[in-house]
Amino acid sequence: MSHQWDTLEGFGDDDEREEVAVSALVHIVDGVPELEGLDELTLVVTLDGFLDAGNAAVSAADHLESVSGGPGPLGSAGSGKVVATFDVDQFHDYRARRPAMSFVHDHYEQYDAPRLLVRLHHDTAGTPYLMLRGPEPDNRWEAFCSGVREVIERLGVTRTVQIGAVPMAVPHTRPIAVTPHATRPELMTGASPWRGELRIPSSAQSLLELRLGEWGHDALGYVAHVPHYLAQLDYPQAAIALLEDVERGGRLTIDLTALREAGEERAVEITQYLSGNAEVAEVVSALEQQYDTFRQAESAGQNLLAPDQPLPTGEEIGRQFEQFLAGLEED
Structure with a gap:
């Protein structure tokens, strides 16, 4: 049974x-x-x-469950002992994100109920760690953060590591960039590529890290930069980059063999498509030139904006890659 704060009459302070x-x-x-x-x-x-x-965070989490002995997806049997359960009805907007269910001949069955769980896993070396998975809360973010704090303090968590991915105007032929962030400078495992202040849309994860820092708990995270023309596809390379940082920041050991094989297969598919589509290849080439100019200027301590080399707009790249995305989905 759940309670709202305004119904807790009779309790103390x-x-x-x-x-x-x-x-x-x-x-x-x-x-x-x-x-x-x-x-x-x-x-x-x-x-x-x-x-x-690029489904990078989901792919990374699925991989963690698979190498921990769980056959994946979230909620499946054997994917880790449940050590904490959130009342998802308090956080989920069912009309905005309707769970799937099956209609079989003349009846309903197999309702995919949303679940927000903390499971116990073990890394490749046998080290135990916890993973919180589920839909991002649609509401009551502050209450959610307080709930995670309760989990952290009750179960003895010493560090929280969050992962995510955003679409960026970068080419897939260059290394995946990752933005690290943390509640304390000492927790950073790499330098942030950003300078100055950015105003961005908030999320439950970003608020959680902010609150944990205010409450004196160590928290850090990583956001992979995914080529935005591949953002709607599974992009294993980004998941690999995230888990490599999770290894460093979370002090874990993770077998990435299966993900690397999936990444190689995806790279072959992209290369094959580009070899027969000159217009698309030109777009990627423009992104490569912009990326290289940016890196060269950064290394030299110069202006990071490449002169007379504007980035293609999202609409331009989207039009060029419409056939590309459709082709991969068919395969």
Whole structure:
């Protein structure tokens, strides 16, 4: 049974009411033997619905579940012991994101209920870690952050690592860039490519990191830059880049063999298409020139804007790659 804050009459001060409200939103398993006596424990966070160009974060999370012994997808049997469950009805807008279900002949079955869970996994070396997966909350972000804080403090999490991906005007022929971020400079595992201040749309994940920093908990994350003409496809290369950083930031060991094989297959598909489509190849070439000019100027400490080499617009690239995307989807 869940409670709203404004119905908690009879309880003491505001702190007591908040504690009761948070407890109603998340159920945490007590006495998990695998977590006893640990000096360090990482929580990996990936929320569906935002910050996932190229399905990079979802692919990365699916891979973590598969190499941890779970056959994937989220919620399937054997994909990790559940150690915390959020009351998803408090966060999910069902009319905006309607779950799928099956109609078989004359009846309904197989309702894919949204689930927001924390599961226990083990990396390649046997080190235990936690992973929070599920749909990004549509509302009550502050309550969600408080619920995650409760999980962190009850289960002894020492660092939280978040992953995501955004579409960028970059070529697929260059290394995947990743923007790192953290609540403390000491947690950074690489330099941020950004200078100055950016005003961006917020997310439940970004608010979570902000609040964790304010509450004194270590949190860091990584956002991969995905070529925006590939943003609607599975792009394993971005998932690989994210998990390589999760290894460093989360102090985990991850077998990436299957993802690397998928990335090689995708690269072959893209190369084959470009070899027979000169116009599309020209667009990629323009992005390569812009990227290289940017990097050269950055290395020389000069203006990072390439003179007289404007980037193609999203509409221009979208038109050029319409056939490309359709061809890959058919395959």
